[in-house]
Amino acid sequence: MKKYQFWFCTGSQDLYGDECLAHVAEHSRIMVEKLNQSGNLPYEVVWKPTLITSDLIRKTFYEANGDPCCAGVITWMHTFSPAKSWIAGLQECRKPLLHLHTQFNREIPYDEIDMDFMNENQSAHGDREYGHIFSRLGMERKVIMGYWEDAVVQKRIGAWMRTAVGVLESRNVRVMRIADNMRNVAVTEGDKVEAQIKFGWTVDAYPVNEIAEAVQAVSKGDIDILVEEYYSKYEILLEGRNEKEFREHVAVQAGIEIGFERFLEEKNYQAIVTHFGDLGSLKQLPGLAIQRLMEKGYGFGGEGDWKTAAMVRVMKIMTEGMKDAKGTSFMEDYTYNLVPGKEGVLEAHMLEVCPSIADGRIAIKEQPLSMGDREDPARLVFMAKEGPAIATSLIDLGNRFRLIINEVDCKKTEKPMPKLPVATAFWTPRPNLQTGAEAWIYAGGAHHTAFSYDLTAEQMGDWADAMGIEAVYIDQDTTIRRFRNELKWNSVYYR
Numbered sequence: 001m002k003k004y005q006f007w008f009c010t011g012s013q014d015l016y017g018d019e020c021l022a023h024v025a026e027h028s029r030i031m032v033e034k035l036n037q038s039g040n041l042p043y044e045v046v047w048k049p050t051l052i053t054s055d056l057i058r059k060t061f062y063e064a065n066g067d068p069c070c071a072g073v074i075t076w077m078h079t080f081s082p083a084k085s086w087i088a089g090l091q092e093c094r095k096p097l098l099h100l101h102t103q104f105n106r107e108i109p110y111d112e113i114d115m116d117f118m119n120e121n122q123s124a125h126g127d128r129e130y131g132h133i134f135s136r137l138g139m140e141r142k143v144i145m146g147y148w149e150d151a152v153v154q155k156r157i158g159a160w161m162r163t164a165v166g167v168l169e170s171r172n173v174r175v176m177r178i179a180d181n182m183r184n185v186a187v188t189e190g191d192k193v194e195a196q197i198k199f200g201w202t203v204d205a206y207p208v209n210e211i212a213e214a215v216q217a218v219s220k221g222d223i224d225i226l227v228e229e230y231y232s233k234y235e236i237l238l239e240g241r242n243e244k245e246f247r248e249h250v251a252v253q254a255g256i257e258i259g260f261e262r263f264l265e266e267k268n269y270q271a272i273v274t275h276f277g278d279l280g281s282l283k284q285l286p287g288l289a290i291q292r293l294m295e296k297g298y299g300f301g302g303e304g305d306w307k308t309a310a311m312v313r314v315m316k317i318m319t320e321g322m323k324d325a326k327g328t329s330f331m332e333d334y335t336y337n338l339v340p341g342k343e344g345v346l347e348a349h350m351l352e353v354c355p356s357i358a359d360g361r362i363a364i365k366e367q368p369l370s371m372g373d374r375e376d377p378a379r380l381v382f383m384a385k386e387g388p389a390i391a392t393s394l395i396d397l398g399n400r401f402r403l404i405i406n407e408v409d410c411k412k413t414e415k416p417m418p419k420l421p422v423a424t425a426f427w428t429p430r431p432n433l434q435t436g437a438e439a440w441i442y443a444g445g446a447h448h449t450a451f452s453y454d455l456t457a458e459q460m461g462d463w464a465d466a467m468g469i470e471a472v473y474i475d476q477d478t479t480i481r482r483f484r485n486e487l488k489w490n491s492v493y494y495r
């Protein structure tokens with residue numbers, strides 16, 4: 001986790017005299033101190049001197065741009081601050097911006113309040129003037145309103161900080177493709193040049209046999225140590241298979257994990273795509289190996305799906321270091337349960353589901369793949385956690401990207417599925433399966449998703465806004481009539 005910081009910049013002006021400005025500075029120092037002590041922010045807030053002139057504002061934003069540790073700027077108008085003095089600075093700003101609309105005091109001091117107090121504490125006034133200039137400039141920013149000492153406000157600031165880091169770090173995402181997009185598949189395709197322009201992603205191809213050579217170069221000693229780790233960490237489901245042969249298959253995945261990780265690290269990639277039909281000299285489709293790499297923070301997409309691989313990576317970064325995180329994974333919509341009252345989608349992939357989302361035991365299983373022509377791959381099997389989560393799909397519509405964000409409720413399946421040899425999740429999309437699936441299909445969403453329990457639709461929508469792309473939400477409030485209209489309106493906006 002990088003040691004990012006967020007600058008706290010308080011706006012004012014010199015009309016109110018030195019005493020007032022001294023109070024403004026004192027108050028904002030107290031706020032920064034208490035915000036940092038709250039335990040609700042994943043990153044440190046750094047106090048900056050009160051911004052009162054156009055020159056100082058411009059200089060401050062210029063410095064924020066140049067500071068690699070600064071992941072965003074939090075601004076708040078303690079008093080009135082004429083917004084024309086912010087134009088040059090805001091035009092300079094290239095870091096994510098939060099407009100915190102709050103006030104130092106919680107309650108109006110009814111017995112003592114006079115005009116001096118009102119002039120000193122007028123964010124209701126000053127923050128409207130400040131907010132106006134963003135709208136006039138057509139600039140993206142996040143607005144959060146509420147009392148700064150309230151945990152719910154602090155947690156929203158914390159959530160935005162994670163989004164801001166996702167916005168900045170997106171530029172560092174590098175995806176290694178060791179296979180092209182699956183033949184004839186449309187939704188996983190996309191414009192890689194446009195993705196680099198919009199999101200900063202580097203998407204490069206390598207011949208699969210180059211990474212296979214890195215796998216072959218892994219020593220037996222290294223493989224044996226990792227196989228031991230697997231055997232101590234996971235349950236082994238032999239299910240009648242020969243024990244020695246089983247272990248040899250597991251060892252193939254250990255070699256793939258080590259070889260892939262070394263190759264990715266050496267070439268500085270944080271996400272990878274594979275394809276069951278393009279495995280070169282690899283002995284197995286990377287299953288267990290990819291699952292473990294995802295758990296370590298790598299992005300992944302199956303069948304050449306580099307967009308989802310990059311999104312999984314971005315979402316892994318956004319959740320980094322989160323206490324009590326429930327997990328983030330590549331996922332695929334597979335099979336429905338259409339029994340009234342029990343509707344949902346069974347989620348899985350051929351093999352590659354991240355164990356960070358597992359609930360309870362994780363086991364290693366081996367079974368033939370119905371697709372591909374390699375030996376039976378070892379994979380981790382488990383059931384995913386219960387609870388609310390989001391599934392996202394980034395699609396390329398030819399003239400723009402659209403991020404589809406669906407709130408879903410993850411549940412246990414009614415019964416175990418002993419014959420299913422893959423990790424699974426089961427969820428009901430909001431508002432319900434029928435409307436959720438219809439909206440998803442109208443929006444053009446993929447079967448592959450980047451899925452997380454630990455991020456909200458608001459965070460992903462804010463990320464999309466910061467990237468300048470379309471975001472649509474499918475949630476409790478979605479109706480098909482409104483949603484279809486929204487897609488039509490958006491098509492005009494993004495023309």
Ligand code: MN
Nearest residue numbers: 302303332448
């Ligand atoms: Mn797939």
